[in-house]
Amino acid sequence: MEPHExxxxxxxxxxVLAALADDVRLQIVRALAEGxxxxxxxxxxxxxxxxxxxxxxxxxxxxxxxxxxxxxxxYVRLRRDELDRLYPGLLDAxxxxxxxx
Amino acid sequence: MEPHExxxxxxxxxxVLAALADDVRLQIVRALAEGxxxxxxxxxxxxxxxxxxxxxxxxxxxxxxxxxxxxxxxYVRLRRDELDRLYPGLLDAxxxxxxxx
DNA sequence: GAGGATGTTCGACGATTGTCGAACAAGGGT
DNA sequence: ACCCTTGTTCGACAATCGTCGAACATCCTC
Numbered sequence: 148m149e150p151h152e153x154x155x156x157x158x159x160x161x162x163v164l165a166a167l168a169d170d171v172r173l174q175i176v177r178a179l180a181e182g183x184x185x186x187x188x189x190x191x192x193x194x195x196x197x198x199x200x201x202x203x204x205x206x207x208x209x210x211x212x213x214x215x216x217x218x219x220x221x222y223v224r225l226r227r228d229e230l231d232r233l234y235p236g237l238l239d240a241x242x243x244x245x246x247x248x
Numbered sequence: 249m250e251p252h253e254x255x256x257x258x259x260x261x262x263x264v265l266a267a268l269a270d271d272v273r274l275q276i277v278r279a280l281a282e283g284x285x286x287x288x289x290x291x292x293x294x295x296x297x298x299x300x301x302x303x304x305x306x307x308x309x310x311x312x313x314x315x316x317x318x319x320x321x322x323y324v325r326l327r328r329d330e331l332d333r334l335y336p337g338l339l340d341a342x343x344x345x346x347x348x349x
Numbered sequence: 350g351a352g353g354a355t356g357t358t359c360g361a362c363g364a365t366t367g368t369c370g371a372a373c374a375a376g377g378g379t
Numbered sequence: 380a381c382c383c384t385t386g387t388t389c390g391a392c393a394a395t396c397g398t399c400g401a402a403c404a405t406c407c408t409c
Contacts, residue, residue, distance in 0.1 A: 219386075
C-alpha cells in the first residue's frame with residue numbers, strides 16, 4: 148500500500164488549509180516543526196491511536212508530511228521546504244504560538 | 249443586532265484556517281483582497297444568497313472581515329492590516345493564484 | 350403606504366468530519 | 380512458535396457543515 152503522498156502543488160489550497168484547521172493536527176504539525184522525524188506513537192494529544200492515525204493520514208494526503216516505515220514504527224516528518232516554497236509564510240504564520248505585538 | 253466582529257487575537261487559529269478552507273469563501277477573500285469595500289451582492293459565485301450570507305457570516309465571525317451597513321446594502325472589507333500583523337504571510341500565501349516557481 | 354431591492358434567519362436536507370473500539374497486519378524479542 | 384508493540388483499517392456514531400427555498404426584516408423610491 149503506497150503512502151499516498153501527493154505532489155504538493157496538486158493539492159488544492161483549501162485542502163491544505165483544511166488539514167491545518169484542526170487542533171489535534173495543528174499540535175502534530177507544531178511538534179513536527181521542531182525538526183527531524185517523529186514516530187507516530189510520540190504524539191500524545193488525548194486521542195485514541197485510531198484517531199491519531201486518521202489525522203496523520205489527513206496530513207499526509209494534504210501533502211504536508213512524509214512517512215517512512217521502519218520496523219513496526221513509522222516515522223513522520225514535515226515537508227517544510229516544499230511548503231515554504233509553495234506557501235511562503237504559511238507555516239510561520241500558523242505555527243507561532245501567539246504574536247505578542 | 250451587532251455585527252459580531254470579534255477581536256482577531258481572540259479567534260483560535262484553527263477557526264481562521266477553517267474560515268479560509270472553503271472554495272467559495274476563498275473566492276470572496278480573493279475579491280476582497282483587491283481592496284476597498286464590496287457590496288455583498290457583488291459576490292456571484294454560483295451559490296444562493298442564503299449561502300452567500302452564511303459564508304460572509306463565517307468570515308466575519310472568524311475575524312477576517314468587517315461589515316458596514318448602508319441603506320439596504322452591506323459593505324464588506326478585509327481586515328488585512330490586522331491579519332498581516334497577527335499572521336504575517338498568511339494572506340499572501342493563500343491568495344496568490346499559483347506560485348509558478 | 351405599496352412595491353421592489355438587498356440581506357438575514359429559519360428549518361431542512363445530504364455530505365463530510367472527528368471520534369471511538371475492535372479487528373487486523375506486520376515486526377521484533379524472547 | 381508465541382506474544383507484545385506499533386499502526387492501519389473498518390464500521391458506527393454524533394456533530395458539524397454547505398446548501399437550498401421560503402419567510403422575514405429593512406431601507407429606498409414612487
